[in-house]
Amino acid sequence: MPMDGAKTERLRETLAKYMAKKGLRSTEQRRLIVDTFFESPAHITIEELLANVRASDPKVGYATVYRTLKLLAESGIAHERRFGDGVTRYELADDEDEHHDHLICTECQAIIEFEDPRLEEIEQEIAERYGFEVQWHKHELYGVCASCQEKRNKKARNGRRK
Amino acid sequence: MPMDGAKTERLRETLAKYMAKKGLRSTEQRRLIVDTFFESPAHITIEELLANVRASDPKVGYATVYRTLKLLAESGIAHERRFGDGVTRYELADDEDEHHDHLICTECQAIIEFEDPRLEEIEQEIAERYGFEVQWHKHELYGVCASCQEKRNKKARNGRRK
């Protein structure tokens, strides 16, 4: 029994509509994978999701998770993300008009989400400048997070003391 | 004889310094690969660069291009980019304080570069808000370019006429 917020609810509807339109079927595996995905933290990989799914049903195959995630992406309720470490990650779509972006720590791989409406405005303006019709965007700042900076400083102090 | 602008000149120096510091050697292959890279359009793939390099010296191996590009990235004179189509692309670094970002057409794969100083400012502000030390960023708008929109409209008109 997945605990569904208003947002989740809306996404489920979107998915149902998409599947109906395309004549796709609701199977036990798909329901399980989708439910598990909805309960998972953002930026999950296929591998991770598969592990979670197998906790409920060990017989589910990698390919099914792979294909279901593709389906979610096509239907627009999930986004594929590649943060440059070679794996594809998935996250639930945002609401119609809100988007968030990411800060990615290059030391501990932490992913922090942020949001700023001004960025959206400027992006829109740029797109117009080029007659470009934006479908989605990717905005990622790579660097060192606060806690890794601290660790780094601590290490420096210890090194000196020795 | 590569035609070097002021920017290229500076990047070459940076590379030379980096190699000296690390005790790396200047080989015939590296010189050829680097020169070819400097003359290539932005966002080139290893495969493409290899083809261009082999036009001058067919014996150069994939791994050498791969490792040289890694070297350029480490030295800071080139950037690795992944635009989500599974291949890694490389482009020459920008000057110290100017950065550009990308518009990527999901139909014709065209890559358009843009630049807006306001984005830099806001990013900096966001990073500070999270105590984050930015090393580099990625800002890409995916969508349909002007010319593909036209094609699309044309097709729609023809379809209707038929």
Add this chain to the structure above:
DNA sequence: CTAAGTGCAAAAAGTTTGCATTCCG
């Protein structure tokens, strides 16, 4: 029934790496 979905295993597609050989400094 029958077309869509599943699971498995094999195929692709790219990226990395080990190693014998070559060659820069």
Add this chain to the structure above:
DNA sequence: CGGAATGCAAACTTTTTGCACTTAG
């Protein structure tokens, strides 16, 4: 000379696909 660099091929990693079997509608 001696350690770096190269080229080849093999190893890896992750994504994608073919196919025989199962199942939702």
